[in-house]
Each structure stands twice: as C-alpha cells, then as structure tokens.
Amino acid sequence: MKNPNNVLLCGFEAFDGEQLNPSWLVAERVAQENLAEKEGAFAVNAVQLPCEFDRSLIVLTEAIERHQPSLVLCLGQAGGRPDISVERIGINCMDAPIADNAGSQPIDSAVIEHAEAAFFSTLPIKAIVQSLRDEGIPASVSNSAGTYVCNQVLYGVLQYLARQDLSDVRAGFIHLPYLPEQALSHRGAASMSLDVMVKAIRLGLRVAIDTQKDIRLEAGQSH
Amino acid sequence: MKNPNNVLLCGFEAFDGEQLNPSWLVAERVAQENLAEKEGAFAVNAVQLPCEFDRSLIVLTEAIERHQPSLVLCLGQAGGRPDISVERIGINCMDAPIADNAGSQPIDSAVIEHAEAAFFSTLPIKAIVQSLRDEGIPASVSNSAGTYVCNQVLYGVLQYLARQDLSDVRAGFIHLPYLPEQALSHRGAASMSLDVMVKAIRLGLRVAIDTQKDIRLEAGQSH
Amino acid sequence: MKNPNNVLLCGFEAFDGEQLNPSWLVAERVAQENLAEKEGAFAVNAVQLPCEFDRSLIVLTEAIERHQPSLVLCLGQAGGRPDISVERIGINCMDAPIADNAGSQPIDSAVIEHAEAAFFSTLPIKAIVQSLRDEGIPASVSNSAGTYVCNQVLYGVLQYLARQDLSDVRAGFIHLPYLPEQALSHRGAASMSLDVMVKAIRLGLRVAIDTQKDIRLEAGQSH
Amino acid sequence: MKNPNNVLLCGFEAFDGEQLNPSWLVAERVAQENLAEKEGAFAVNAVQLPCEFDRSLIVLTEAIERHQPSLVLCLGQAGGRPDISVERIGINCMDAPIADNAGSQPIDSAVIEHAEAAFFSTLPIKAIVQSLRDEGIPASVSNSAGTYVCNQVLYGVLQYLARQDLSDVRAGFIHLPYLPEQALSHRGAASMSLDVMVKAIRLGLRVAIDTQKDIRLEAGQSH
Numbered sequence: 001m002k003n004p005n006n007v008l009l010c011g012f013e014a015f016d017g018e019q020l021n022p023s024w025l026v027a028e029r030v031a032q033e034n035l036a037e038k039e040g041a042f043a044v045n046a047v048q049l050p051c052e053f054d055r056s057l058i059v060l061t062e063a064i065e066r067h068q069p070s071l072v073l074c075l076g077q078a079g080g081r082p083d084i085s086v087e088r089i090g091i092n093c094m095d096a097p098i099a100d101n102a103g104s105q106p107i108d109s110a111v112i113e114h115a116e117a118a119f120f121s122t123l124p125i126k127a128i129v130q131s132l133r134d135e136g137i138p139a140s141v142s143n144s145a146g147t148y149v150c151n152q153v154l155y156g157v158l159q160y161l162a163r164q165d166l167s168d169v170r171a172g173f174i175h176l177p178y179l180p181e182q183a184l185s186h187r188g189a190a191s192m193s194l195d196v197m198v199k200a201i202r203l204g205l206r207v208a209i210d211t212q213k214d215i216r217l218e219a220g221q222s223h
Numbered sequence: 224m225k226n227p228n229n230v231l232l233c234g235f236e237a238f239d240g241e242q243l244n245p246s247w248l249v250a251e252r253v254a255q256e257n258l259a260e261k262e263g264a265f266a267v268n269a270v271q272l273p274c275e276f277d278r279s280l281i282v283l284t285e286a287i288e289r290h291q292p293s294l295v296l297c298l299g300q301a302g303g304r305p306d307i308s309v310e311r312i313g314i315n316c317m318d319a320p321i322a323d324n325a326g327s328q329p330i331d332s333a334v335i336e337h338a339e340a341a342f343f344s345t346l347p348i349k350a351i352v353q354s355l356r357d358e359g360i361p362a363s364v365s366n367s368a369g370t371y372v373c374n375q376v377l378y379g380v381l382q383y384l385a386r387q388d389l390s391d392v393r394a395g396f397i398h399l400p401y402l403p404e405q406a407l408s409h410r411g412a413a414s415m416s417l418d419v420m421v422k423a424i425r426l427g428l429r430v431a432i433d434t435q436k437d438i439r440l441e442a443g444q445s446h
Numbered sequence: 447m448k449n450p451n452n453v454l455l456c457g458f459e460a461f462d463g464e465q466l467n468p469s470w471l472v473a474e475r476v477a478q479e480n481l482a483e484k485e486g487a488f489a490v491n492a493v494q495l496p497c498e499f500d501r502s503l504i505v506l507t508e509a510i511e512r513h514q515p516s517l518v519l520c521l522g523q524a525g526g527r528p529d530i531s532v533e534r535i536g537i538n539c540m541d542a543p544i545a546d547n548a549g550s551q552p553i554d555s556a557v558i559e560h561a562e563a564a565f566f567s568t569l570p571i572k573a574i575v576q577s578l579r580d581e582g583i584p585a586s587v588s589n590s591a592g593t594y595v596c597n598q599v600l601y602g603v604l605q606y607l608a609r610q611d612l613s614d615v616r617a618g619f620i621h622l623p624y625l626p627e628q629a630l631s632h633r634g635a636a637s638m639s640l641d642v643m644v645k646a647i648r649l650g651l652r653v654a655i656d657t658q659k660d661i662r663l664e665a666g667q668s669h
Numbered sequence: 670m671k672n673p674n675n676v677l678l679c680g681f682e683a684f685d686g687e688q689l690n691p692s693w694l695v696a697e698r699v700a701q702e703n704l705a706e707k708e709g710a711f712a713v714n715a716v717q718l719p720c721e722f723d724r725s726l727i728v729l730t731e732a733i734e735r736h737q738p739s740l741v742l743c744l745g746q747a748g749g750r751p752d753i754s755v756e757r758i759g760i761n762c763m764d765a766p767i768a769d770n771a772g773s774q775p776i777d778s779a780v781i782e783h784a785e786a787a788f789f790s791t792l793p794i795k796a797i798v799q800s801l802r803d804e805g806i807p808a809s810v811s812n813s814a815g816t817y818v819c820n821q822v823l824y825g826v827l828q829y830l831a832r833q834d835l836s837d838v839r840a841g842f843i844h845l846p847y848l849p850e851q852a853l854s855h856r857g858a859a860s861m862s863l864d865v866m867v868k869a870i871r872l873g874l875r876v877a878i879d880t881q882k883d884i885r886l887e888a889g890q891s892h
Contacts, residue, residue: 016445078446082751082852082859091312091341091366095443107439108349118314118341126331136850138860143314144367147443175446180865181805183751190751190859191807196849216330220318220370222239223301223398305528305629305636359627361637403642404582406528413528413636414584419626462891524892535760537787537812541889553885554795564760564787572777589760590813593889621892662776666764666816668685669747669844 005042007205008069010060012076012149015051015101022176022197023075024048029198030205042209045069051149052102053094057111057156064160064169071170071208072157073123075201076150078175079182082190083138084200086125087145087173090155091118095147111155119158123172124207124214131207137200138192141219145173174204228265230428231292233283235299235372238274238324245399245420246298247271252421253428265432268292274372275325276317280334280379287383287392294393294431295380296346298424299373301398302405305413306361307423309348310368310396313378314341318370334378342381346395347430347437354430360423361415364442368396397427451488453651454515456506458522458595461497461547468622468643469521470494475644476651488655491515497595498548499540503557503602510606510615517616517654518603519569521647522596524621525628528636529584530646532571533591533619536601537564541593557601565604569618570653570660577653583646584638587665591619620650674711676874677738679729681745681818684720684770691845691866692744693717698867699874711878714738720818721771722763726780726825733829733838740839740877741826742792744870745819747844748851751859752807753869755794756814756842759824760787764816780824788827792841793876793883800876806869807861810888814842843873 011027014020031046047063049056064072078085092115094106125141132139145151154173161169176197183191234250237243254269270286272279287295301308315338317329348364355362368374377396384392399420406414457473460466477492493509495502510518524531538561540552571587578585591597600619607615622643629637680696683689700715716732718725733741747754761784763775794810801808814820823842830838845866852860 076446081446082857088316088370089314089340093311093343095364095441097441097443097445105441107441107443108437116341117312117339117343120316120340133853136848136853138849138852138858140856141318143370144444144446146446147311147366148445150446179805180807180861183807184802184805187809188751189807192849192860193862193865195864196862214331218318218320218328218330220320220330221367222320222371223299223304223367223369223373305634356630359625359630361626361629361635363633402582403584403638406584407579407582410586411528412584414638415626416639416642418641419639522892527892534762534816535786537758539757539789541810541887543887543889543891551887553887553889554883562787563758563785563789566762566786587764589816590890590892592892593757593812594891596892660777664764664766664774664776666766666776667813668766668817669745669750669813669815669819 003068004070006067006069007042007044008047008063008067008072009044010047010049010074012049012051016098018182021077022179023077025194026176026197026201027075030201049153050101052100053104053106053149053152054102056149056153060153060157061160069169073205073208074153074157074173076173076175079178079186080189081175081177083140083177084132085140085142085175086128087121087142087154087175088125089118089120089143090145090151090158092116092155093147094152097148100149111152112159115159119155119162121172122170124211125172126217126219127211127215128204128207129219130215130217131203132200135203137196142175143221170208226291227293229290229292230265230267231270231286231290231295232267233270233272233297235272235274239321241405244300245402246300248417249399249420249424250298253424272376273324275323276327276329276372276375277325279372279376283376283380284383292392296428296431297376297380297396299396299398302401302409303412304398304400306363306400307355308363308365308398309351310344310365310377310398311348312341312343312366313368313374313381315339315378316370317375320371323372334375335382338382342378342385344395345393347434348395349440349442350434350438351427351430352442353438353440354426355423358426360419365398366444393431449514450516452513452515453488453490454493454509454513454518455490456493456495456520458495458497462544464628467523468625469523471640472622472643472647473521476647495599496547498546499550499552499595499598500548502595502599506599506603507606515615519651519654520599520603520619522619522621525624525632526635527621527623529586529623530578531586531588531621532574533567533588533600533621534571535564535566535589536591536597536604538562538601539593540598543594546595557598558605561605565601565608567618568616570657571618572663572665573657573661574650574653575665576661576663577649578646581649583642588621589667616654672737673739675736675738676711676713677716677732677736677741678713679716679718679743681718681720685767687851690746691848692746694863695845695866695870696744699870718822719770721769722773722775722818722821723771725818725822729822729826730829738838742874742877743822743826743842745842745844748847748855749858750844750846752809752846753801754809754811754844755797756790756811756823756844757794758787758789758812759814759820759827761785761824762816763821766817769818780821781828784828788824788831790841791839793880794841795886795888796880796884797873797876798888799884799886800872801869804872806865811844812890839877
C-alpha cells in the first residue's frame, strides 16, 4: 500500500509569537531542491502541520493516506537547542506550557487514550547523527521531544502506523534550532543557518532511506 | 502484601569520578531524621543502589520484597541541573554515555527485552513540584531521566511493579543537582545545599503519601 | 583617618521586580553574626545601598566618611550566575539594561566624567576565591561587574578612594547568585542558599582582612 | 601618517587544541572578497596573530606600522558564545586559564606595566551591533574580552595607539562563536556558519568606517 518512492516531510507553522518556523522553511526547501535535482528515485512531499493539538494529527494522517509514504519525517522548532536533535521517543502525554495556535492548552492529557505509554522512533537515529557529524554539522540524540505539539505528532504518527499495521513505514522526528533572525529576540539563544539545516535534513533523509539497521554509537545521556 | 507504613527511599553510590552522590546522602539523612522524629506513622527505609546496570535492579527488587513498601522513591544525581526535577517517565532503553561502576556500557539495549516502551511515574509529580515551590525550593517536572542507570532504575521499578501486579505501590524518581562541593569541579554548574535537598525530599515523600489524585499544574515543555 | 577595626559591608535593596536582594540579606546577617560573636577585633557595619544611579554613590561615600573603614566590601545580586563571583575590575561606564529604582536608565554615560577608564579591585580576589573553594563553596573571579548600578558602585568606590588618597583602604565587590526562592520565578536559573552565602562572605571578609599579598591562582578566562 | 584607505583586520591562529580559528578564516575571507569586489575605496589587509602573549603585540604593531591603517579590527574566537560579540573594553591584565601556543601562561600580570587599567574600544560598538541585528545576525556588546591573548591584543592595540598619539586610528575587537564543525567537539556549544560571520564582519567594517558618532542603543548588562 505504501509507496517506496515517497517521503513525507512535515514542518510546523509558526507558533509562540514567532513570525516563522524553521521546520517549515526547511521542509519546503528540501522538497523544492529534491524536485529540482530529481535526486534519487524518491519524491519528497512537504506538508505543513498546524500547531494545534486538535488538528495536527488529522492533517498528518490525511497526508499519510494521500501520499502513501515509506518514510515520514517530521521536523519541529526547538528554540534554544544548539544543534540538530534527533528524537528517540514520543510519549503519550500532552502537557502544554503555552496555548497552541487555536488557544488549546491540554495539561497531562493522553495523546491517545488507553494507548501505549510511548513509541520509539523507527528511524536509524544514530546513523543520522553520525552522518551529520561527519559533515561537520552539530547533531545529537534527544531523549525528550517535550510535551507539546511536536511530541504529540511524534507519538501520534508512531501510534497510528502501529495501529494501522504499517510497521514497514518508518517514522521519526528531528528538532531544529532557531534561525539566526529568530535568536535576535531571544538574547543568548543559539541558532543555526537555514543552509546548514537544509543540508542536514537532506542528508538525514538520505540516511534514513538507505540505512536498514541502525549503527552503534555512543550518544546517550546520564540524565 | 505491601506494608502501608513503609517507604523505600533509594539513593545511588557515587559514579563518574565523583567522591559522593547527593542522592545517597539525602536518602540516608531523610531516613535518619524520620526515625528520630517518628514523623507520622510510616518508616523510611534507605537503600543504596549500585551504579551498575547488572546489579541495580536486583538490589532494588530485593529491597522491595524485603520491605514491602507502599511507596518507592528513587533519587539520583543530575549534575548540572539547577533544581529538584521530578521525573515523569522511564523508558525501556539503556544507552550509557560512560561506563558504569562495573565497567559496563550498554548502547541502545532494552532494560527489559520485549517489554513496554515506557512507564509513567505513578507519583503525583505535579503536586510534589507545587509543594516544593510553595516552600521556596526550585523544582520542575523532567520529561527524561536520561538513558543511564537512573532511567534504568525508574523504568525497572515501574515495570516490576506492573508485572507483579503491585499497581497499588506507587513509584517514581527525583533527580537532584550537584552539591556545592561537587560544583567546584564543574565550573559553571549549578548546585544546591544538602539541607535544601533533604527538606525537599522529606516534603516530597509526605506529598507522595498524602496525595491521592495529582493536581493540575502547568509544568510541561515545548521541546 | 581610617579605622583599622571597621569594615563597611554594603548590600543593595531589591530591584528589577524582585521582592528581596540576597546581597542585603547577607550583609545584614554577617553584621549581626559578627556582633553576636564579637569575632576578632573588627566591627562590620552593614549599609544598604539604593539601586539608583543618582544616589548609590552618595550613600556609599557618606558611609565611608561616617565609619572610616579600612575595608569596603560591596555585595550585589547577579541573577543566573551559579557561584560566588569576586569582581576583578570596575569600569567607567553606565549602560543600564533596565531602569533603576528611580526610573533612571543611563546609556553609555561615564560614572565619573573625565576619570580613569577603570580601576582594579584592591581586594585579594584570588585568595578569597581559593578560601571559598577550600570550604566547598563554588566561587570564581569575574572580569565584568556589568554596566548597571553594581559596576557603578565598584568603580565609584575605587575612584573615590583613589581621589581621596585613601589607597590604604581596600575595596571590592562580590556578586551573589539568586536565592532559591528567587529562582522559582526564573526557571532554569541556578541559586544558592542564604546560609552558604553568609558563610562565604564571612570567610571572604576574614581573608580580605588577613591577606596582605594576593596569591597566585589560575582563575582567568579565555574570553 | 595613517592611510585613510587602509583597514587592518586581524585574526588569530588556532589554539587550545582546535584545528582552526574562525577569526582567521573570517579575516582572510573578508580580505579576499573585498579585493575581488573592489568594494568602496578602502583596502582590507588581513594579518594573522600568533596566540602567544610574547609575540601577539609585536606582530600587531608591526602590521600597524607597515599598513598605516585608519581602522584596526581584531577578531577572536569565543567558544561557547552564541552570537557576534563586540567588545567594549580591554583591561590591563593577563590571567591565562590555559597556556598559550608557546607554552606561556601568565597569571595576573599587566599587559603593559604601569599603564592605564583599561581602554575603551574606539569603534562605534552600538552602531555595529544594531546594523548586524538589522540584517538578522545575532549580536551583542560584551563587557569583557576575558584575560587571555584576545584581551591582551585589545588592550595592547588601544594602549599603543594612545601612546603613539594615533587617536584618529580607531580600533576594537569582535569575538566570534565556534564554527559548526568546532561545536562537534564541544557538545552543547552554540555555533555560527562561516558565511554568517563573514557577512557580519564585512558589515561591521563598513559601519565602523562610516559611523562618526556612535548611536544610542540599550545593550548593557545588569551584571
């Protein structure tokens, strides 16, 4: 049912008072460049997700049904983080520190009631981190995607694929730093250029497609 | 089978080149003070856990069988964190950034093969955070206990209690900052006095015992 | 003219929306404890400075004239710093990031027009840092007291003593972290207990009085 | 005597175990691009400074005598800082946290014995910061260039120009973050792309040349 030639690459709309969201700029650019270069034999379909708990998973699952991708990579903004962080796990919890773009702010609700506590990303997260570092791009594994819409989407897509018996469709989440122009409003915050992020995600997609078995790499955290 | 009057309070031995571990100093002091003051109607049993993947859960589950506690609170050191952080979830993953005290360094192994991906703490984590803040002690909810022995213990105890059908025994994990004397060797790291940590854990235990249903408190993270 | 038995210990009133300022709480406590214990042969006179550019130096120099101290130690709050930081230098610049308590916000003005660009603290800053570390208290040398009232006071007192030919009166500045209860409102900020800060300043005063020639200690910064 | 058409742009060689130093890469690139584009009516002369206390100022002053610049801008690496930081002041102190490239590690020595305590940068630091921010590049004023070779060079050039009565030659220092490839070895450190840094320094030079009187901009620090 899935299409081995299709990648679904999601980014978010801006939220929290920002004028833009690097995750969407990156998704859009990667899709455009892929189209222009007819790179490889796969198509990158960029889809923008609303930063709304009530609609994010609806838009995402509709996109999956439409595009039948073999790979789903969702991108999000992690303002303040200094590097590309590849998420390890999505948890069944919504605990919003701020209201979403529709004004909703769930506290300690389940993403999916009575479902599993968590799902691990099915991407080769260590291989992605290693390949980025090999290209001089700071990258790490993150053990928490937070408890906001990003985590909801990560948990949601993994739970959806498990429930739909689409275990051959790989899915995961990568968090991006602020763009330099965003860091202006967050004194002391790290940032990363759009060019570097686009390069990172193009590389990450390629590795995600090509890697069958993840590599062994020390990238854990003591706490 | 469990004893409603018994609390099991675990701390870790020193690791990673440290001479001490605040989690054990705190556990010991809380147990001593509780004994001295005959506070309430419950006993605090302090048990030291080895910082060893192969032995930590054996020591912990033996202590549970011996003491038959109604509450298990594990403490650990989170060097660099500035506040008392109450963990939300333990995940089924061991990914050690450094070798443990026995020289073992698992990379991306399961804590328990073929078991659930994660378990949520069964402590009233928001009520604990709120009560600490009410007493002027910086505290927060953490969404990741890391991928080292601390997380192994958190996941391990929750999985054990679920498997043993001991769902009426509550369990969770609280991470502590460095002590001031430890921060000397980690320039720029935050620290917290032993007195403040002991006060925090005494209060946390009391809240964990007294609170049936957790409170609603905004304490999530956007990423 | 100066009194070898007198120490002037200054702290600031609260500013920037805070309810308290650790520097004043510490100054007050150190003076009280010193009085109670009749420690050594010197008196500690605690004076509160207003967080106002127009009045801080007036209050400070009046206190010097009144108490004729042989040592002037000013304390201030450095919210977010994790340790006791002993300032190396005061600069002839006021560049306020926020208005002071009187609503004044100078931008790039001189503390004293046509005066020297800077004065080095005349305290034995390295000996103070070493003695604190020896007692297990995190401490460091800071190379900037900022450009707000704290720096104005540090520069101002050193310039005043130089101009008055009171070079035998030593003077300097120590910045203190937030108290734990302040850190509640600054998520992620480090803090330090009042007890630890009081101990640190008592020790620092003793070292400042007893040390004739500062020690050699590596405590510089690459940037 | 000075040449109104000449800019001296200094960068440092690598130090502290790094393989490269962004300050030199940027200086070189800015000089090359300026030459290629014949931008404006001035020449940019890039000079590499040794990271050695004993030689840095010799090389720098020789370059000033050779090129007779009307503007001296020195660049340095500030590993860990997230933005372009324009230094406000150089202080008469060498206090090296690590040995320099020749093995020298002065502790609390003067840059120039019996000279002034400090000199303020004579660049329009606020105008530079504002112009960078206007272009979406994170930038700030720094109140300390540290106590290593960077500060020695900043103090040294300002003291030299004052002593030589070359007060019409403007001089200052800008610190640069790590490059992304450097941040790989400093987990958690911020970084900035070479392209962004080159753009920033080109812009900064232009502003430094064109601005007679610095602007009024809030960019101070409370501590």
